[in-house]
Amino acid sequence: MSELSILIADDEALIRLDIKEMLLGAGHVVCAEANNGHKAIELAKALAPDLAILDVMMPGLDGLETAKILHSLNIPVLLLTAYSQSKFIKRAEKVSVYGYLVKPITERDLLPAIQIAYARWREMQDVRSKLETTRQELHSQKLIAKAKAILANREGISEYEAHQWLIHQAMDQRITVVKLADQIVGTI
Structure with a gap:
């Protein structure tokens, strides 16, 4: 596994050490250490770590609320806690954490959990990227279809002929078919 920049937030100094x-x-x-959630968020915004390891119970903003904010900053979180009750686990599920370890932890527990958490986060990033690409492609196809329909109706030609016209005009103007379709749809 490659080297990661990690933020640690736990109110107990010995645990952090x-x-x-x-x-x-x-x-x-270890790019930064914090003893509370507010400081962890401040450091995360400034340093953009690859991963954050948070204690659930911290003064001020707890680890679960901190995890929710870090998730919005696109920083994966691994939670460490002395609490294994289902209410904490259910809250952790809702804030999109990538791992949950119960203290006391050992290196044998922590390192694989970090590797798995980071790998799951990267997979999620890939899925989000593919989803965004698909959304953009769908939007482009809808725009082109709308432009073809407008041209076909306005010029009294088939949609195939309208599509061919779009391609040739885009090439002549040295712009994409999507940009030309946007111009046509925008003229309605």
């Missing part, structure tokens, strides 16, 4: 030592020993970079 243990986690930091495990991470450094595994070749990761």
Whole structure:
């Protein structure tokens, strides 16, 4: 696994130190440490870590609320907690965390959890990217179809002929068919 930049947030300094030592020993970079959720968010905004490891119970803003905000910043979160009750796990599910470890943790627990959490996050990024590309392609196809219908109706030609006309005009004007279709649809 490649080196990750990791933010640690836990209100217990000894826990942060243990986690930091495990991470450094595994070749990761601990870019920042925080003892509460507000500080973790501030540091995450400034440093954009690859991953955040958060304690659930911290003063001020707890780890679950912090995780929700970090998720909106596109930073994956691995939660560490002494609490394994189902109410915490259900809240964790709702804030899109990528892992949940119950303390005390060992290097043997932490390192695979980090690797899996980061891999799942990357997969989610790929899915989001593909979804956005598909949305853009669908929008483009709808725009072209609408432009073809407008041309066919206005010029009294078939949609095939309208499509051919769009292609030739776009080539002549050195613009994309989508841009030309947008211009035509925009003229209605």
